[in-house]
Amino acid sequence: AITKEQDALMKLIVEAYNKHQIPQDVTKKLLQEQYSTEENFLLLTEIATSQVQVLVEFTKNIPGFLSLDHEDQIALLKGSAVEAMFLRSAQVFSRKMPKGHTEVLEERIRKSGISEEFITPLFNFYKSVGELHMVLEEQALLTAITILTPDRPYVRDQQAVERLQEPMVELLKKLCVLQHPQEPQYFARLLGRLTELRTLNHYHAEMLTSWRVNDHKFTPLLCEIWDV
Numbered sequence: 001a002i003t004k005e006q007d008a009l010m011k012l013i014v015e016a017y018n019k020h021q022i023p024q025d026v027t028k029k030l031l032q033e034q035y036s037t038e039e040n041f042l043l044l045t046e047i048a049t050s051q052v053q054v055l056v057e058f059t060k061n062i063p064g065f066l067s068l069d070h071e072d073q074i075a076l077l078k079g080s081a082v083e084a085m086f087l088r089s090a091q092v093f094s095r096k097m098p099k100g101h102t103e104v105l106e107e108r109i110r111k112s113g114i115s116e117e118f119i120t121p122l123f124n125f126y127k128s129v130g131e132l133h134m135v136l137e138e139q140a141l142l143t144a145i146t147i148l149t150p151d152r153p154y155v156r157d158q159q160a161v162e163r164l165q166e167p168m169v170e171l172l173k174k175l176c177v178l179q180h181p182q183e184p185q186y187f188a189r190l191l192g193r194l195t196e197l198r199t200l201n202h203y204h205a206e207m208l209t210s211w212r213v214n215d216h217k218f219t220p221l222l223c224e225i226w227d228v
């Protein structure tokens with residue numbers, strides 16, 4: 001069963017996860033703006049920028065994160081930003097968006113200058129996350145676990161990160177057994193999504209490069225988090 005400490009940790013993570021959402025005006029624009037490649041790219045840039053802001057706020061609220069070495073905090077954020085952003089957008093895409101928004105966002109992503117070779121794995125990932133029907137607690141914990149990956153580049157004190165990540169993996173494991181008693185392999189399937197996520201890093205880097213060479217403008221925050 002879940003201990004008192006685990007319940008407290010869970011509440012903190014879910015509260016942090018819920019605290020910050022993509023502002024309504026950004027998602028509202030999805031339906032209003034017209035459908036040029038340029039317009040779609042600008043919308044995706046707004047979405048990505050606000051996703052990164054939401055990610056930074058969530059990360060700061062992960063218990064123990066702000067006590068890590070400051071350089072390591074930056075290394076974890078930069079190293080996990082793509083995965084955490086795709087995980088959250090997959091969850092929003094498959095769960096929360098009002099009917100019609102999903103199709104519109106999909107259409108805009110498909111017509112924004114992102115090459116087909118990235119679009120396919122992206123929507124396959126969205127689909128595989130959607131099929132899991134994760135509850136909010138699982139989504140929040142999985143996102144925190146992704147951020148607290150000790151072997152990101154330039155992390156110096158990996159043990160300190162492991163000490164934060166381990167209790168969350170244990171808690172997620174317990175949650176999965178409680179939430180999906182009829183599916184003993186559910187926890188393993190969740191962790192399998194993290195492996196799939198890592199493959200998206202490569203495609204994302206390609207996507208940035210192809211936009212760059214076509215002289216697309218990024219926001220300062222996106223330039224900073226992805227060193228572009």
Ligand SMILES: Cc1cc(C(=O)O[C@@H]2C[C@H]3CC[C@]2(C)C3(C)C)ccc1N
Binds near residue numbers: 051089
């Ligand atoms: C530098 C830069 C990056 C992105 C991005 O990663 O977008 C992600 C791809 C899809 C998955 C998450 C995104 C925000 C998405 C929903 C558009 C979008 C615009 C931009 N100027």
